Amino acid sequence: MDKDAVLTHIKNSKGMSTVLGGELPVSVINNNKYISPLTSQTQVTDRDVDDDSLISLDLAIHTALSRESKTVVVAGPEGSGKTTALEKLVVDWAKGEGLQNFSYVFYFRFRELKFLEGTLSLEMLMQHYHGHIPPESVPLVLQKPDEVLFVFDDLDQSRSSLDPSIHTLCSDSSQAASVPCLLASLLHRSLLKGASFVVATRPTGSLEFLKGTWVEMLGFLKPQRETYFNGFFTDPAAANKALIHMERTLGFYDFSTSPRFCWTVCSVYKSLMNAGAELPETLSQLYVEILVHLIQALSLSEACSRELVLALGRIALCCSLDQHSRCTKEEMNFFDFQQFLNSVDVFLQVDGDLESDTCVFSFHSMLMQEFILAVSFFLDKSTSEGVEKMLEKHKGHAKFLDLFLSGLLEPLQRRPLETLLGEFNSDRIMDFKHWFLTSLEATLKGCDKDEHSHYFQLLQQAQSKSLVKEITTPSALGFSYAPLSLQDCVALNYVITCLGEMEQLNLFRILNLTEEKAEVLAPAMSLSCKIILTYSTLSTGAVSHLASAISRGITKELDLSNTGLTDDIFSILCTGLRSCKLHRLNVGGCQLTSGDDLMVVLTSPTSHLCVLEMRFNQLGDQSFIKLCKALHSPHCKLQELGLQRCELTAASMEAFSAALCSGQSQLRKVNLTENTIGDSGVEALCKSLQHPLCKLQSLNLFGTEMTGACCRHLMEALMSEHCSLTELDLSVNDLGQEGALLLCQALGRPGCPIEKLELARCELTQSVFKELGSVLRSGTSQLKSLTVGLNEVGDQGVKHLWDAVAHPHCLLEELDVEMTGLTDVCVEDVCAAITASKTLKSLEMRNNMLTDASVPALVKVMQDSDNMQEMNLKYNDFSEDAFDLLEECDKIRY
Structure with a gap:
């Protein structure tokens, strides 16, 4: 086969170059401006693809054919570069630069083949379409199918389906048939069985009848666009200006990956730039x-x-x-x-x-x-x-x-x-x-994320700030818009910047917040008082933009819980936290182990951080001790600290206690849930509670492996004149009767500040409940909220509390007796307590053994009570009949 003739045939292709038609493939190839579009080796469901899965289209085709794949299907949208790539493939073969395992390569366009009418044999079709091949050579070529490669372009232009069931497939290259029948026979390997095929098409119904290696075209991503623009504009500064503008205004659209669209944009931009005119800000412009x-x-x-x-x-x-x-x-x-x-x-x-x-x-x-x-x-x-x-x-x-x-x-x-x-x-x-x-x-009254995003895109296209303010309000944008495409980000950012300020930017569960998306959203972030990124996945570059947005913006609350932040990425965020308006930071459930960066943030004179939630991080004692050093700083403004399950032990409690007594610490609330600090750790904390400079008001020691042995130290702390603690949670600790009775002594002392006490599952006895009842009736107790659930004392034990609630000196507003073994026997006392109490508002009674018999009285007393706001009766032994009656009272949960 005369490769020079093939080369001449391709290079002499006729056509007209237009702005919308793009540059002719022959012009691209002849002027060495060809850039291979990218393809993905994996199925693409989002534009955010891993760079490791991308290869050039040329390499994808060559690789597939070298692995003896007989059919390669190149699928891509209009203007994605399929035609140019296929012509380049044939040119490279004709030049001896690729696919040299094939002796014959034939290039066809379905766009032209569809106009061939009547019947033709394969030999006649090739002579008609490839007139540069001597007629006598065609039969000889077709005798060596293994050496033949057919390149078919524009399959989507075919007038006929490739469904083999609607054709009488032929197997003889000299047999006359319709052109659609010949093509179906070739692609279904009835005709010229050993030949290979590269087929390019837009997505079409005919694809379901094609078998082979699939190559999905992604076109030009950002790096390819940069190369293209630099090749189009002779002036590097002009190329850079055009590219930056295109990426900002149009690069978020899927069609911006189209080489043809890049040609169109470059042509328009060049004309406008030469005329000194402004570049368009929207697709419409x-x-x-x-x-x-x-x-x-x-x-x-x-x-x-x-x-x-x-x-x-x-x-x-x-x-x-x-x-x-x-x-x-x-x-x-x-x-x-x-x-x-x-x-x-x-x-x-x-x-x-x-x-x-x-x-x-x-x-x-x-x-x-x-x-x-x-x-x-x-x-x-x-x-x-x-x-x-x-x-x-x-x-x-x-x-x-x-x-x-x-x-x-x-x-x-x-x-x-x-x-x-x-x-x-x-x-x-x-x-x-x-x-x-x-x-x-x-649409804004509803909660359909896709509809919201679509209308934001319409507003962004209109480019009317007054229209945005006329139509929408910040309160309409409060729910999560995940998943967010780059186009969604642009539209959402436009709406928020027009509004000027957002109460809350909800980015919950954005699974791939890339640097590009975060860069687009950065202005919106800087205008948001609260940013929610819970369960999101942030790239390193995205965190950089987040840090920058927070440092220059108005954000006061940032929720990064369960985002998997590691120490090195968190370090980048901290650069923005040192000087910002942030008051609350939640990094719970991440992968943080170091306290170095946080110490720098907390001791910065320009930091306003006062609430820090770090639960479920592997902080450990050494890192926590570093944080304790920050509490000694006069610049540290921290008031609330969440350290649930942070692998702390008694070894760090002395340092913490010292920090609380330093006179600089502003801490008011600390949560140490499920840290194994034990009795010795609690003892160290009790020392600080008695110190006049300690400002702690709320302490959570849930599940910290303390026992009744440390209750004497707690008693002394609570009886101290300097103790300011109003909330104490000792749940899920084995305090036992002796330890709990010591606590009751402190609670009954005039001046004891405790208003909220939680003692769930603390191995409490009836004697303890009796003493708690005495405390509540004493007239000296400040208790307003009491939790004693999961202590199996039965009706007789809890009766002491019902009697106390009915007493005029009892100030209790909330009482939790979940799973204490209550039966219908207690109902009369419950109703009497509710009727007599002037303060009780909430009663938690779930997971007990109440039956249908108790329901009428409970419903009536709740309906009659002016004080009671809620009673929880879930998971008791009620039948379906009782639910109908419970439904009559909207203050009862069941």
Whole structure:
């Protein structure tokens, strides 16, 4: 096979270069401007793909063919570079630079093959399409199928399905058949069995009938776009300016990965930059510039230009509603386009001979088709069709139609078109604005994340700050928008920056907050009083932008719990925490082990951090001791510290106790739940509780392995005149009767500050309950909340508390007796206590043994009580019949 003839055949391809059609493949190849698009070796469900899974399209095809894959299917959207890549593949073979294991390579376009009518043999088809091959050579070539590679482009343009069941497949290369039958026979290996194929297509229904190695095209990601722009602009500064602008305004759209779209953008930008004009800020503005440029090149009058666009609108309407997205010559005549046929290829792609009735027309770009639809809708005065009906008609056909309508709603964006075409239909402008306002108002009242995001994109396209403020409020944006695409981030950031301030930015469970997304959201973050990132996954670069946003913004609360932050990434965040307005930080459930960076933050004169939640981190004693040093600093403003299950022991409690007594510590609330500090650790803390400089008001020692042996130290602390503790949780510790009775002595002392006490599952006895009842009736106790659940003392033990609640000196507002062994016997005492009490508001009685018999009395007393707000009766022994009665009282949970 004469490779020079093949090379000449490819390089002499005819065509016309247009802004929307992109640069001709032959021009790209001849001028050495080819950049291989990227593909993914794994299934892509999001644009955020791992760089390790990306390879160039050329390498993907070569690799697949070298592994004896007989069919390689290249799938990608319009303009993604399939045609250029395939032609480059053939050129490289003809130059001896690739695929040299094939002796023969034949390149076909379905776009051209579909016009071949009648029947042909494979030999005749190849002679017809590849006239540079001597006729006598074709039969000899086809005798060596293992050495033959067929390259098919534009499979989506095929007029016939590849379903083998609808064809009578042939096996003889000299047998005549229809072109669709020949192609189906080749691809299903009935004809020329040993041959190999590379097939390029847009996503289409025919793909289900193709078997082989699949290559999904991703096009140009950011690095490829940078290379492309640098090659397009001779001036590096101009290339950089254009690229930065494109990434900021358009780089978040999926179609920005299209080489053809990059060509279009570069062409428009270059023209505008040469004229000293501003670059477009939205997709709508870009297409306004394109349409103005194309029409001006035709030098038409305003009336003719208007009629041209209206005719194009009628064609766009036909193509949009036609599943094949094209129209016939007859339809073109019906749409009054005859007078513009000489310039048809400026706007439309022409397949076939322009003089033939079989010729079909389609838009170079689906985006342009939808933009023309939007323009013609606002331009047309001949129909009264409303916007809602129009959008419903195109639902599922036109993805960007409402987006373009939103862009054209703003006078500044449509002005260049109105200057050229005359004013838009004001009734339709008002109709669309009314629809927009009412639709968005209804959407924001709901909780559909996708609908919210879509309308934010419409607002971002309109570029009207006043419209955003007119339609939405910060309170409407409080729920999570995960998962967030880059486009979602841009739209959400635009809305928030227009509003000026957000009470809460909810980014809960964003599983891939990349650097690019965080960079886009940074302005919104800096305007948010509270940022929620719980259960999200943040890249190192994303944390950098988060730190920067917090350092310059108004954020006072940041929730990073369960994000898996490691020490090195947290160190980056801390650079922004040293000087910011942050008051509350939650890094619970991460992977932090070091206290070095936090110590620097807490001792910074410009830090305002006063609440720190670090639960479920492997902090350990050494790191905690470093944090304790920070509490000695006069700059440390920490008031609340959560250290649940942070692997602390008694070894660090002396340092902590010293910090609490330093006179500098502002700590008011500390949670040490499930740290094994034991009796000796609690003893160390009790020393600080008696110190006049200790300001601690709330201490949680839940499950800290303390016993009754340390209760004497607690008693002494609570009886100290300097103790300021009002809340104490000792639950899930084996205090026993002796230890608990010591505590009761302290609780009954006049002046004991404890108002909230939790003693769940502390091995308490009836004697302890009796003493607690005495404390509550004493008139000296300040207790308002008492939890004694999971202590099995039965009705007789808890009766002491019911009697106390009924006493006029009892101040109790909340009582928890969950799983204490209560039966129906207690109901009379419960009702008497509720009736007599002037303070009780909440009663927790779940997981007991109450039955249906107790329900009427409990319902009645709750309905009659003015004080009681809630009673919890869940998980008792009620039947379905009792639930009907319980439902009559909305203050009872069951």
